[in-house]
Amino acid sequence: MWINNILNNNEKILALSPMADMTDSAFCQIVRQIGGASVVFREMVSSEAIVRDNEKTLGMTDFVEAERPIVQQIFGADPKTMALAAERVMAHANPEGIDINMGCPVYKLTSNFNGAALMKEPELAATIVRDIKKAIGDTPLSVKIRLGWDNPDTFKTFIPKMEEAGASLITMHGRTKAQGYSGKSDWERLRQAKEIATVPFLANGDIHESHQVQEVLTQTGADGVLIARGALGNPWFFKQVIEPNYTVTREERINTVLTHAKLHIKHHSVLRSLAKRNKLAGVTPEELEKNSIVTFRKHLSWYFKSIKIQQELSGIKEWRGQLVRVNSIEELEEVLTEFPKPKTTS
Numbered sequence: 001m002w003i004n005n006i007l008n009n010n011e012k013i014l015a016l017s018p019m020a021d022m023t024d025s026a027f028c029q030i031v032r033q034i035g036g037a038s039v040v041f042r043e044m045v046s047s048e049a050i051v052r053d054n055e056k057t058l059g060m061t062d063f064v065e066a067e068r069p070i071v072q073q074i075f076g077a078d079p080k081t082m083a084l085a086a087e088r089v090m091a092h093a094n095p096e097g098i099d100i101n102m103g104c105p106v107y108k109l110t111s112n113f114n115g116a117a118l119m120k121e122p123e124l125a126a127t128i129v130r131d132i133k134k135a136i137g138d139t140p141l142s143v144k145i146r147l148g149w150d151n152p153d154t155f156k157t158f159i160p161k162m163e164e165a166g167a168s169l170i171t172m173h174g175r176t177k178a179q180g181y182s183g184k185s186d187w188e189r190l191r192q193a194k195e196i197a198t199v200p201f202l203a204n205g206d207i208h209e210s211h212q213v214q215e216v217l218t219q220t221g222a223d224g225v226l227i228a229r230g231a232l233g234n235p236w237f238f239k240q241v242i243e244p245n246y247t248v249t250r251e252e253r254i255n256t257v258l259t260h261a262k263l264h265i266k267h268h269s270v271l272r273s274l275a276k277r278n279k280l281a282g283v284t285p286e287e288l289e290k291n292s293i294v295t296f297r298k299h300l301s302w303y304f305k306s307i308k309i310q311q312e313l314s315g316i317k318e319w320r321g322q323l324v325r326v327n328s329i330e331e332l333e334e335v336l337t338e339f340p341k342p343k344t345t346s
Contacts, residue, residue: 001140002069002096003169003200006038006224012217013202013224014238015171016040016231018073018099018144021298024060026263028067030256031231036238038224039069044101047076047085059271061093071097071142075104077113077124083131090136097140097169098132105146105177116177120149122158126165133166142169144204144226147189150178155189159196170197171226174205191220202226210240233302235260254336257303261296261332268292290327297324300332304339313340 006013016023016031018041028040042061049057061072072095076082086098102125104115111117118125125143133141143162148154159170172193174185185205194201203222207213208230216225231237235256240246269288300323302308306316319340326332 001138001168002039003140007200011038012222013200014038014213014241015071015202015224015226016238017171017204017226017228018043018071018101019228019232020044020104021295022232024264024267025063025067026260026267027235027299028070029064029263030260031235031238032066033259034235034239034256036236036240036242039071039096040067041071041073041099041226042095044073044075044104045085045089047074047078047082050074050085050088051081056271058088058092061089061095062270063093063095069096071095071099071140073099073101073144075101075109075114077118077128079124079127079131082128083135086132087135090139095139097142098136099142099144099171100128100132101144103144103146103171103173105180110177116146116149119145119154119158119177122161125158126161129162129165129167140168141166142171143167144171144173146173147176147186150176152176152186152189155193156196159193163197163199167199169200169202171202171204174203187216187219190216190222194221194223200224204228210237211244213241233299233305233308250339250341253303253309254339257300257336258329258333260299261293261329264296264299265289265292265329268295286328289329293327293329293332297326300324300326313342315340 014037016037020043023041023043028042031037031040045057045060063070072089074082074085101115102118109115129143145155145158155172162170172190174187174190175183190203200223202224203216203220204226207216207225207227213225227237236248269292304320304323319338322335326335
């Protein structure tokens with residue numbers, strides 16, 4: 001089991017968090033190539049779509065061997081559907097683990113009783129865990145939660161129920177659903193959750209820079225961390241946890257962005273083909289590339305935020321405006337050659 005393999009070596013788990021539209025195969029490959037991450041959690045997929053044999057959704061669980069170990073997150077509210085979806089994901093991709101989304105605060109999910117809404121119904125949540133565990137056998141099953149829906153102490157009774165139902169790992173974000181991403185992640189309550197948990201526990205929330213990993217581990221006693229926005233635009237995050245003095249050069253950033261863009265185009269062209277198998281007659285490779293590069297723009301914005309490059313460069317704002325309008329790899333390469341350089345002092 002991947003969890004014990006890490007912890008038995010007296011190592012902490014450094015995990016990439018599942019993030020919708022972000023932690024796809026392309027980004028996970030980049031994170032793994034750079035190194036430092038113990039495991040990557042892939043973006044959530046709909047259990048309903050999996051059970052309906054939606055080819056694009058199932059294709060979202062595809063991976064390359066270099067990404068392993070991987071954990072696939074699924075969401076839903078019907079125990080039987082969730083169990084069948086987990087079983088199908090295992091048969092299709094055979095990830096090292098399945099993760100249940102019980103923490104997403106977005107209305108699109110919670111309005112259908114998915115994500116964090118499950119924390120309002122602990123018995124239903126426990127049934128989902130039990131049914132999935134029966135379906136996937138010895139494969140580790142993790143649950144991603146928040147402090148609660150609006151009560152920041154819900155986790156105190158919720159965690160034991162998830163463990164009793166069969167969860168092998170608990171990851172918790174230090175805010176309630178009601179907070180969304182406002183305020184601060186409550187690391188003190190993360191510490192309390194670690195004391196309650198009898199299975200490995202990962203801390204999540206407001207770990208934006210690599211030096212904060214040791215801070216949260218010391219403060220909470222967690223078995224590891226789940227890194228979300230801190231890794232966006234900074235796939236070097238995990239490497240910098242292990243090598244605190246590691247500095248990303250201008251050339252490395254540019255080369256990594258280009259490699260990521262090419263992997264993204266390849267991956268998303270396949271997904272688009274699966275989604276519109278019968279509607280792509282006459283669509284050129286150039287059009288597929290444009291559609292894919294447009295979806296990559298969100299990554300470009302993250303890669304070149306001032307907080308990510310850790311310096312303010314002259315003309316960077318205007319340059320970013322060009323960057324997020326590129327429509328092809330060729331345009332991206334051209335704009336990247338103009339990435340502002342730090343001023344040299346004489």
